[in-house]
Amino acid sequence: xxxxxxxxxxxKQIILKGYIEGAPKETDMELKxxxxxxxxxxxxxxxxxxxxxxxxxxxxxxxxxRDFHGSYLPPFVPGSVVEGFGVSKVVDSDNPNFKPGDIxxxxxxxxxxxxxxxxxxxxxxxxxxxxxSYYIGLLGFTAYxxxxxxxxxxxxxxxxxxxxxxxxxxxxxxxxxxxxxYVVGSAGTSQKVDLLKNKxxxxxxxxxxxxxxxxxxxxxxxxxxxxxxxxxxxxxxxEAVLLNMRVHGRVAICGMVSQHSMTDPQxxxxxxxxxxxxxxxxxxxxxxxxxxYPKFLEDVGCLYKQGKITYLEDISEGLESGPSAFAGLFxxxxxxxxxxxxxxx
Amino acid sequence: xxxxxxxxxxxKQIILKGYIEGAPKETDMELKxxxxxxxxxxxxxxxxxxxxxxxxxxxxxxxxxRDFHGSYLPPFVPGSVVEGFGVSKVVDSDNPNFKPGDIxxxxxxxxxxxxxxxxxxxxxxxxxxxxxSYYIGLLGFTAYxxxxxxxxxxxxxxxxxxxxxxxxxxxxxxxxxxxxxYVVGSAGTSQKVDLLKNKxxxxxxxxxxxxxxxxxxxxxxxxxxxxxxxxxxxxxxxEAVLLNMRVHGRVAICGMVSQHSMTDPQxxxxxxxxxxxxxxxxxxxxxxxxxxYPKFLEDVGCLYKQGKITYLEDISEGLESGPSAFAGLFxxxxxxxxxxxxxxx
Numbered sequence: 053x054x055x056x057x058x059x060x061x062x063x064k065q066i067i068l069k070g071y072i073e074g075a076p077k078e079t080d081m082e083l084k085x086x087x088x089x090x091x092x093x094x095x096x097x098x099x100x101x102x103x104x105x106x107x108x109x110x111x112x113x114x115x116x117x118r119d120f121h122g123s124y125l126p127p128f129v130p131g132s133v134v135e136g137f138g139v140s141k142v143v144d145s146d147n148p149n150f151k152p153g154d155i156x157x158x159x160x161x162x163x164x165x166x167x168x169x170x171x172x173x174x175x176x177x178x179x180x181x182x183x184x185s186y187y188i189g190l191l192g193f194t195a196y197x198x199x200x201x202x203x204x205x206x207x208x209x210x211x212x213x214x215x216x217x218x219x220x221x222x223x224x225x226x227x228x229x230x231x232x233x234y235v236v237g238s239a240g241t242s243q244k245v246d247l248l249k250n251k252x253x254x255x256x257x258x259x260x261x262x263x264x265x266x267x268x269x270x271x272x273x274x275x276x277x278x279x280x281x282x283x284x285x286x287x288x289x290x291e292a293v294l295l296n297m298r299v300h301g302r303v304a305i306c307g308m309v310s311q312h313s314m315t316d317p318q319x320x321x322x323x324x325x326x327x328x329x330x331x332x333x334x335x336x337x338x339x340x341x342x343x344x345y346p347k348f349l350e351d352v353g354c355l356y357k358q359g360k361i362t363y364l365e366d367i368s369e370g371l372e373s374g375p376s377a378f379a380g381l382f383x384x385x386x387x388x389x390x391x392x393x394x395x396x397x
Numbered sequence: 398x399x400x401x402x403x404x405x406x407x408x409k410q411i412i413l414k415g416y417i418e419g420a421p422k423e424t425d426m427e428l429k430x431x432x433x434x435x436x437x438x439x440x441x442x443x444x445x446x447x448x449x450x451x452x453x454x455x456x457x458x459x460x461x462x463r464d465f466h467g468s469y470l471p472p473f474v475p476g477s478v479v480e481g482f483g484v485s486k487v488v489d490s491d492n493p494n495f496k497p498g499d500i501x502x503x504x505x506x507x508x509x510x511x512x513x514x515x516x517x518x519x520x521x522x523x524x525x526x527x528x529x530s531y532y533i534g535l536l537g538f539t540a541y542x543x544x545x546x547x548x549x550x551x552x553x554x555x556x557x558x559x560x561x562x563x564x565x566x567x568x569x570x571x572x573x574x575x576x577x578x579y580v581v582g583s584a585g586t587s588q589k590v591d592l593l594k595n596k597x598x599x600x601x602x603x604x605x606x607x608x609x610x611x612x613x614x615x616x617x618x619x620x621x622x623x624x625x626x627x628x629x630x631x632x633x634x635x636e637a638v639l640l641n642m643r644v645h646g647r648v649a650i651c652g653m654v655s656q657h658s659m660t661d662p663q664x665x666x667x668x669x670x671x672x673x674x675x676x677x678x679x680x681x682x683x684x685x686x687x688x689x690y691p692k693f694l695e696d697v698g699c700l701y702k703q704g705k706i707t708y709l710e711d712i713s714e715g716l717e718s719g720p721s722a723f724a725g726l727f728x729x730x731x732x733x734x735x736x737x738x739x740x741x742x
Contacts, residue, residue, distance in 0.1 A: 115673075124644075124673050124674075286668070286669075291664075299469075300685075305668070305671045305672055306672070318664060318666070319663060319666045320664050320665050320666075321663070321664045321665075323631070323650070323665055324631075326650045326679070327650050327680035327682065328460075328469050328680070328682075329680065330680050330685060331679070331680055332677065332679040332680075333671065333677075333678045333679070334675075334676070334677040334678070335670075335673070335674070335675050335676055335677075337673075340645075
């Protein structure tokens, strides 16, 4: 596998400098040389050592950059390495279920090499014709469970997706189209809008930054109203959507990216429409649906191989590019899923 | 039946003077003598004439007092009679399904006599040992469908009810107790708190007006968090509850009384907890569940006759007391269901 087991390396790491307020900045993190590390899995530890290949940049990580313990994941430790989803290659192993050369996907560190003591947080990947990086972030699993399990979609319904060219939105929109729905997406640049319409097959798309009145924009694209809103941004867009929901509509709450950046998030108005339109609004995490992961891999893997779905990635090269790539999520810099390539193999 | 068919009366009516802003005031409505009216159902009309006995004061009626057509019911017409739920007695009928002497429950006018052209908006009531006024507002049907159909309750869950001594809240709390849940209610006076604990069987109750920090109050009553929140008030209480929901909790959105009174409702913060706790928040109207009405009548009627539930009413005497009784809803004047008695029979 090309790695010299037992070699001592200075493991490069991305460190969170301290807890942050507002939107993450590149300078909130820094590249450091870790303590000298022997490339091996300690005997008797049950652990295995991986070389990280691809790291996922996800908005939820922002929530771990503050000193709040009530959430579903604990905060990062300032001065310590950032954690996230990744695709990695096993280099050495003291765990019988993982062998050198195995490709794994799951929780890892933002560093060149990680020693994994919680093997249940990773799954083995069987590489095939799908690019390895796609296995990051569970290959759109959030979109899959959000759409099918939370939105309760029916054919011919009117579906709106915000942050539609992002990691989750792009797949939600394509699944909804394949399912027979009318799909409109919003994004923040004309380039993204063009991709949504011409590459991802959305029926319509618009640049929310060019719409002074989001309510009016939604009424233009959905004169009949919205059955399903896949919510990725929060704030003013959510408020405008609430005014345009149809009776018995569903709102899947996934991102609220815009709210991550605020210590004191603004309130959401227009919730009264939840009653008048009998709307169900539901937050979810893909981790509650892991029993569906094999079905997802089969379904979506198959659609991808058949060329029925497209997956846009924005890959930044090198571990050192991580802080800037992550910060870019919050200003909409990325087009498609933001990935950091640490090593190609 | 004591009514002289064919007699001409000056039908007293409660009129909405004009569209309103803010909380309803007694002076927004007035008592008027209607046009002279012959006490009969016109031949060939298919209509029937009722004498109104009890009228229901419901917060949703506030929404019909403004010039907004996007809701599930059209606005009232200024200068015309107010409409709402009531229990009435048929006086004369040109409809074969309704006979003089029948007691009916459903949509009627805030007036002494109403000519009913939409018989599908009323149902016949079979009077038994349950007081007639209880059949107003579908006898707590909103509480029944909200609790069983929207909250998806399980035994031993932690249930919080706001406006708990109100028409809906009092029954939600009692149903939840009978179902084996731990139930806490909030109300706005110490008298109401006392009723909740000592008459309605809530495990705990508190006066929200005496709690400077609602989040802290909820943490005191629900150290383990809240599984089910039956939302009747909106605003600051909803925000505080969102901070205290348990994983996979449910919020049934029923009232938001506090928001009815505002032309520009304030926003609700803390919705991010919908994701981290995977909470489902759902608005509903009892009218979507009318297929369950017979089952409800049997279930709740039976519980009432067995003395297993208590139903608190606040009855104001005389049609002329209607405007004041209705306005009182919005300052929490009523204890239990607010009813206007127009005539005893």
